[in-house]
Amino acid sequence: MKTTTDFKERASGRPTEAQSGAAEWLRNRLGTSPLEEIAAEKTVPRHRHSLWYYFGGMTLFLFSIQVVTGILLLLYYRPSAEEAFESVQFIMTDVSFGWLVRSLHSWSANLMIAVLFVHMFSVFFLKAYRRPRELTWVTGVLLLFISLGFGFSGYLLPWNKLAFFATRVGTEIPRVFPFFGDFMMRFLRGGDEVTGATLTRFFGFHVAILPALTTLILGVHLWLVQCHGMSRPPGPGYENGKTMKFWPNFLLRDIMGWLFALGLLAALAAIFPWELGEKADPFASAPAGIRPEWFFLFSFETLKLLPAHLWFMEGETLGVLAFAVGAAFWLLVPFLDKRAARGLPSRAFTAIGLLVLIYIIVMTAIGFLA
Amino acid sequence: MNSVKQDVRDEMERMNKTTRRSFLDYLLGTSVGAVVVSICYPVLSFLTPPRVAESADLTVVAGKVKDIPPNSGRIFKFGSRAALLVRTPAGEIRAFSATCTHLDCTVQYRDDLRGIWCACHDGHYDLQGRNVSGPPPRPLEQFKVNVRGDEIVVSRG
Amino acid sequence: MKARLYTALSVAGWLALAPSTVLGQAATAKSANSCVECHTGLDEGLAHKMQGDIHVEKGLGCVGCHGGDPSQADQDLAMAVSRGFTGAPKPSQVPAFCGKCHSDAAFMKRYDPAERIDQQAEYLTSGHGKRLNQGDQTVATCISCHGAHGIRSVDHPESRVYPTSVARTCGKCHADPNYMKGRLPTNQAEHYEKSVHAHALTKKNDLSAPTCNDCHGNHGASPPGVASVANVCGTCHTRQAELFRKSPHNESFQQLGQGECLACHGNHEIKSPTDEMVGTSKPATCVDCHAEGDPGFTGAAEMNRSIAALARRLGEAEKLLARAERAGMEVSRARFGLTEGHDALVGTRVLVHGFSPGLVKAETQRGMSIANQTWKQGEQALEELQFRRKGLAASLLVIGFALVAVYLKIQQIERAQK
Numbered sequence A: 001m002k003t004t005t006d007f008k009e010r011a012s013g014r015p016t017e018a019q020s021g022a023a024e025w026l027r028n029r030l031g032t033s034p035l036e037e038i039a040a041e042k043t044v045p046r047h048r049h050s051l052w053y054y055f056g057g058m059t060l061f062l063f064s065i066q067v068v069t070g071i072l073l074l075l076y077y078r079p080s081a082e083e084a085f086e087s088v089q090f091i092m093t094d095v096s097f098g099w100l101v102r103s104l105h106s107w108s109a110n111l112m113i114a115v116l117f118v119h120m121f122s123v124f125f126l127k128a129y130r131r132p133r134e135l136t137w138v139t140g141v142l143l144l145f146i147s148l149g150f151g152f153s154g155y156l157l158p159w160n161k162l163a164f165f166a167t168r169v170g171t172e173i174p175r176v177f178p179f180f181g182d183f184m185m186r187f188l189r190g191g192d193e194v195t196g197a198t199l200t201r202f203f204g205f206h207v208a209i210l211p212a213l214t215t216l217i218l219g220v221h222l223w224l225v226q227c228h229g230m231s232r233p234p235g236p237g238y239e240n241g242k243t244m245k246f247w248p249n250f251l252l253r254d255i256m257g258w259l260f261a262l263g264l265l266a267a268l269a270a271i272f273p274w275e276l277g278e279k280a281d282p283f284a285s286a287p288a289g290i291r292p293e294w295f296f297l298f299s300f301e302t303l304k305l306l307p308a309h310l311w312f313m314e315g316e317t318l319g320v321l322a323f324a325v326g327a328a329f330w331l332l333v334p335f336l337d338k339r340a341a342r343g344l345p346s347r348a349f350t351a352i353g354l355l356v357l358i359y360i361i362v363m364t365a366i367g368f369l370a
Numbered sequence B: 001m002n003s004v005k006q007d008v009r010d011e012m013e014r015m016n017k018t019t020r021r022s023f024l025d026y027l028l029g030t031s032v033g034a035v036v037v038s039i040c041y042p043v044l045s046f047l048t049p050p051r052v053a054e055s056a057d058l059t060v061v062a063g064k065v066k067d068i069p070p071n072s073g074r075i076f077k078f079g080s081r082a083a084l085l086v087r088t089p090a091g092e093i094r095a096f097s098a099t100c101t102h103l104d105c106t107v108q109y110r111d112d113l114r115g116i117w118c119a120c121h122d123g124h125y126d127l128q129g130r131n132v133s134g135p136p137p138r139p140l141e142q143f144k145v146n147v148r149g150d151e152i153v154v155s156r157g
Numbered sequence C: 001m002k003a004r005l006y007t008a009l010s011v012a013g014w015l016a017l018a019p020s021t022v023l024g025q026a027a028t029a030k031s032a033n034s035c036v037e038c039h040t041g042l043d044e045g046l047a048h049k050m051q052g053d054i055h056v057e058k059g060l061g062c063v064g065c066h067g068g069d070p071s072q073a074d075q076d077l078a079m080a081v082s083r084g085f086t087g088a089p090k091p092s093q094v095p096a097f098c099g100k101c102h103s104d105a106a107f108m109k110r111y112d113p114a115e116r117i118d119q120q121a122e123y124l125t126s127g128h129g130k131r132l133n134q135g136d137q138t139v140a141t142c143i144s145c146h147g148a149h150g151i152r153s154v155d156h157p158e159s160r161v162y163p164t165s166v167a168r169t170c171g172k173c174h175a176d177p178n179y180m181k182g183r184l185p186t187n188q189a190e191h192y193e194k195s196v197h198a199h200a201l202t203k204k205n206d207l208s209a210p211t212c213n214d215c216h217g218n219h220g221a222s223p224p225g226v227a228s229v230a231n232v233c234g235t236c237h238t239r240q241a242e243l244f245r246k247s248p249h250n251e252s253f254q255q256l257g258q259g260e261c262l263a264c265h266g267n268h269e270i271k272s273p274t275d276e277m278v279g280t281s282k283p284a285t286c287v288d289c290h291a292e293g294d295p296g297f298t299g300a301a302e303m304n305r306s307i308a309a310l311a312r313r314l315g316e317a318e319k320l321l322a323r324a325e326r327a328g329m330e331v332s333r334a335r336f337g338l339t340e341g342h343d344a345l346v347g348t349r350v351l352v353h354g355f356s357p358g359l360v361k362a363e364t365q366r367g368m369s370i371a372n373q374t375w376k377q378g379e380q381a382l383e384e385l386q387f388r389r390k391g392l393a394a395s396l397l398v399i400g401f402a403l404v405a406v407y408l409k410i411q412q413i414e415r416a417q418k
Helices: A004-012 A017-030 A034-041 A050-074 A084-093 A098-125 A134-156 A161-176 A181-189 A196-228 A246-271 A294-305 A315-331 A347-369 B002-047 C002-021 C034-042 C044-050 C062-066 C091-102 C105-109 C119-125 C127-133 C142-146 C163-174 C188-193 C196-203 C212-216 C226-234 C238-246 C248-256 C295-326 C332-354 C357-417
Strands: A043-045 A243-245 B059-064 B072-078 B081-087 B093-097 B108-110 B115-118 B123-125 B131-133 B142-148 B151-155
Touching: A034 A246, A043 A050, A043 A246, A050 A098, A050 A196, A050 A246, A050 B002, A084 A098, A098 A134, A098 A246, A098 A294, A098 A347, A098 B002, A134 A161, A134 A196, A134 A294, A134 A315, A161 A181, A161 A196, A161 A294, A161 A315, A181 A196, A243 A246, A246 C357, A294 A315, A294 A347, B002 C357, B059 B072, B059 B081, B072 B108, B081 B108, B081 B151, B081 C332, B093 B151, C034 C044, C034 C062, C091 C105, C091 C119, C091 C127, C091 C142, C119 C127, C142 C163, C163 C188, C163 C196, C163 C212, C188 C196, C226 C238, C238 C248, C238 C332, C295 C332, C295 C357, C332 C357
Parallel strands: none
Antiparallel strands: A043 A243, B059 B151, B072 B081, B081 B093, B093 B142, B108 B115, B115 B123, B123 B131, B142 B151
């Protein structure tokens, strides 16, 4: 048990009067908080790849922007085919700062996915998933899947033309699974077609089911991060023993990053307000250039490039099954990488990671240029 | 002598540090406070319901029944377009898009003709919105009318 | 239940018999039809052509028009004059041939009580009919336009006289220089194709847009006389015709023997009118008659000025709104106001036909005030945009300050930690 004076000295050298006054007041009533203990104890390893440690926090920050702006949007959004588009239009035009809140929500969503990918690949290449952090990795990958689910369901909510048709294509994909494919499509769409029922259902996924799952899994993820501390990569060059205090040194740097992100988001939202497009019309023919959001583009492009028939099955079926297997593999990486578990270098997995990364980048590029 | 000088220098150094420190804390406090304000201001004004009537295109209260006598019509705003509310000589209430299908002029009700008329090119529509003479190529789009108490509620249907 | 089964069976039976009875007079089962039997061998396309023919659909077969007796297997007996056989009519006989039924009110009433029966009479008043009477066998008769075998109802899209096909059908003769040699010019179809009417009909699919017969008449086809041009155009363009009749041009055009509308708009090649048609330099048509110094010239200049000013102002307001909209601003209410300004402009273009500058001016002024109001709303939207930009700059400044402060704080803490 650390005493409060211990903490004070450890934490910030010499706290200012105001800080210590308020903190003291609280401490006298609540006792030492676990947060303080964590802050006092926690350190972050310092080495040439320390930069990557900031991306987890950045993802968390962007996620909290999503929560705040999402809750704000809920005040005016109406989840029905008749009113969704109009209500988003209303938010964009009539509600004071509505344009800002919606544009922030869209921009921050995209930035969050991008940062999340950076976070994931840095963890992958620095082998931070190795024992004892397997479950941290698994929960992290689950959070990625959930984020993609957020992206997919949120894309439809403004009920505009492009999103409508992209959703029609997207919800068609699970159909290729044998036995339960049709059921999955119907489950996603809430019927046989993409209709107002799909919108209401996606709204439910987006604001209730996925947030609940996220809360749970994110809680576990953060708790595990806390339990195990930051991973120091294996191999020479990292075993220098240098560390940095989490509070205040690391967190203040984190905050600098967040402030920067906040400024960037404000600029993006003000200069490039997120477009609304045209209202979806289920009876209109599909417009040219339907494409999913950029983070689905690599898989979309793969399915497009696959030949109609491959071996004994349809190309698309094979592609979707391959993606499913790939996702399962990715989820189970810590259990498969036996060498990293023993603290040995595992070039094979680094190579696999590089291949996946290059594949995603190339396919996304093709999708953008096509 | 020397030690006194040293003492003075030390003291000044300390004072300097303290001012620099408190100035930095002041700067930090103000700028973080300003960031918080610049976040809270948009959020609070977002929460304030906008004063303008909501542009829910689909259902519009077009007026009161008592304000529209039989054999008359009036223009009202339906979403972003003009619509025409018509009360037939028989007392029935109907609503149409007021945009002439010919060249997008706004049509009007003519009580002398007992029909809908577009002044621009003398287009005539009957009380069902059908184009009966003149240049209009298509009938007017008709909207659904419901009377709720005294209010006439028009919706696209 | 029994009744329904019976109906189903009889429908099935009828369908099975249908191909063989298509050309039969009454659908009596198994009766041999010698017309079909022989003529299928002679002309394979004929039976096929007759499918969908309005007469066949109404239950009339070969005999309905040509007479004879299809129950006779022998050719001479089947096509004996004594059995009413008339054969194929010569062009001069065609009007009477069709008129046998189509001019018979009692007969036509059995098929369509609202059907007109004056086509033959009207035809005889037409340019075609008059020449036919003079012994010209090359002019158009009923079958030239409607076809002989395979005649569709006139409102059937495959009919040769369906609105979209009329110009082609007339052009078959009237656009053929060899055929029309020494009679009429042949450029009408070509000119019509370029007209606003053809565009409306074929591109915009507006079936009410006029084609040849809407101005020239169909059965009574002949060019409208100069005096009746305004009446012909005025059947659709009523408001313009009404204004024109009250205008100073009405009397002077009549005195000059000018075809009212076509003096400015032409006849077959009627282009979509532009604002430049009113003015004091080409392509304005006013200068065809009015020269500098006469009041018509000044009036034209005045109308041109006010219309152009309104169109320009509306265009500017529209552009301003578009700019604000692209930047994500709310302008739908302003746009709503702009439609009224657009009304005024369209109205002005009609009022021109009154050829009175005062009339035009009043309307353009109304439009002008609307356009100005819209313009103001557009500017307000852009001001709001500026507010956003300034807000962004301010918040970036604040965030920048905070960044610097945090940075300095880190420096300070780390110096102390050392």
